[in-house]
Amino acid sequence: MKLVDVCAFYAPKGGGVRTYIDRKLKAGAAMGHEVVVIAPGERTRVEERGPNARIVWLKSTLFPLDFNYRYFSDVDALYATLDIEKPDFVEASSPWRSASIIADWPGKAPRALIMHADPLSAYAYRWLDPVAKRDTIDGLFDRYWRHLRALDESYDMIVSASAGLTARLTAGGLTRVVTNPMGVDPGVFSPALRDARLRKGLLEMCELPEEATLLLGVGRFAPEKRWPMLVDAVTAAGHRKPVGLVLAGQGRDRKSIERRIGGNPHVRILAPITDRGELARVMASADALIHGCEAETFCMVAAEATASGLPLIAPDEGGAADQARANDGIIYESANPAACAEAVVEYCFGREAGTIGPRADIPAPRTMDDHFRELFASYERIVTEGRRPLAA
Template sequence: MKLVDVCAFYAPKGGGVRTYVDRKLKAGAAMGHEVVVIAPGEEDRIEERGPNARIVWLKSTVFPLDFNYRYFNDVPALYAALDREAPDMVEASSPWRSASLVGEWPGEAPRALIMHADPLSAYAYRWFDGVAPRPVIDKAFDRYWRHLRKLDTQFDMIVSASQGLSDRLTKGGLAGVVTNPMGVDPGVFAPAHRDVRLRKGLLELCELPEEATLLIGVGRFAPEKRWPMLVDAITAAGTRRPVGMVLAGQGRDLKAIEKRIAGNPHIRILAPITDRAELARVMASADALVHGCEAETFCMVAAEARASGLPLIAPDEGGAADQARASAGWIYESANAAAAAETIVEYCIARESGIDGPRAEIPAPRVMDDHFAELFASYERLVQDNRSKPGPRRAA
């Protein structure tokens, strides 16, 4: 099977989507498939990733809200690339404009939409929760729901990584939703990478003694991640327990986060960690991962923390909540700094008392290759069904 992924979210400095796509290129080739990623880039070029795996970069315009990303602005060039590749199966990896373009592409291949983003949670619910109930918000954003329902008619499958998101999409009128949790990059994250000297050094960086609790936050510096809220929560918790946080990431909200930290010596922003092995070592050397975003579709960072043996402190909605519940983690009310602070204090007390449980007993998530094996098998069924049906695949 030849799979082409039209991935608007893939970027050299990307986060979870880049991790996911990089593994898909390897896993697909290992399972006997050819995987091609079409991504918006600085220039037109082809990047070989080994046998049966490559990235086709199309020259595209910088995304104005985040300069790390670009968007497909040349539709004929995108369609020409799809025509040249002649895929058996096509993916779109964003529910925005690129999904509409893939849905309207006149090719005959079946196609799937991977819900790497949950815009309603990331934007609409984040902006208006507390102002109006969810049904009212959904009604106000019915134009987006109509967009999703149209995509549902254009795609053979809508792939969701969490049951909560799947339930909301189905309730909103989508018929083709399939839940397939993702997973972690195999062989990278593990409790064995814990380094007590590194932990001590990170606590010293936070001006805290070795007995203190060290939390780690990992992710893009973007509004939906709610880092300023977590800074407030940890600052408040720090008045009751010795607790600090190191934050690893990058993004446009760096200045806002630094301003909220306001000289608190117990919260430090690390230089971006681009090496996966180094991130695994830093993550395993913390005591717990703290997360603030209720809009995650899967939450790769939380899964990697679980694989590292870390307890999770997460909001009660979204993919991070799914990961925390699956590993008996600590959950607080979403978007509530006071609730997050209280939960952090409760975790600190449990850790200090030795009752937070052995790290090795934290259930690890599935590995990503299991996700891909399930996904590719479903794609092969769609390809076979498509080949057995005479006539045009669908009306554009």
């Protein structure tokens, strides 16, 4: 099968989507498929990624809200590339404009929409939850729901990575949603990588003794990740228990995070970690992962932390919440700094009592290859048998 993924979110400095796509290129080729990713780039070029795997970069315009990303600004060039590739199956990896463009492509290949983003949670709910009920917000954004329902009619599958997102999409009237959780890079993350000296060094960076609790936050420095809330929560919890927080990431909100940290010596931002093996060592050497974003569709970093043996401290909505519940993590009310601080204190007490903490004996995690094996099999069935039937 030849699969073409039109991925508007793929970028050299991207986060979870880049990790996902990079693994898809390897996994697809290993499973006997040809995988081509079409991504918006600075210039048009082809990047070979090994046998039966490549990225076709199309010259595109910078995304005005985040210069790390671009958007497909030449639809004719995109259609021409699809026509040249002659795919057996097409994916769109963004629910925004590119999904509509692919829905309107006149080619005959079946297609799926991968919900790598949950815009309502990331933006509408985050902005309006303090002043309006969800039903009211959904009503205000009915145009977006109508957009999703139109895509649902055009695509053979809508792929959701978490049960919570599937439930919301189905409640919103979508009928072709399939839940297929993602996973972690196989062979990368493990509790065996825990390094006591690295942990001690990170705590010393936070001006704390070895007996203190070390929390880790990983992800893009973007507003929906709620890093300032986590800084406030850990600062508040620190008045009751010795706890440090190290953040690993990069993005346009770094300056605002630094301002929120202020003179607090117990919260530090690490230099960007681009090597996956190094990230795995840092993850395994912390005591828990703390997460602030309630808009995750899957939350790759939560899966990676769990595979590293770390407990999760997570908000009560989104993909991070689903994973925390499945792994006996600590849940707090989304967007509530006081509740987040209490969750941190609860974790610190549990760690001191020995009832919660990093684990060395964890079951084998679900990998991205498991996800892709299921995904490609579902695509092959559609290619062979035709469009997936409507949900009952």
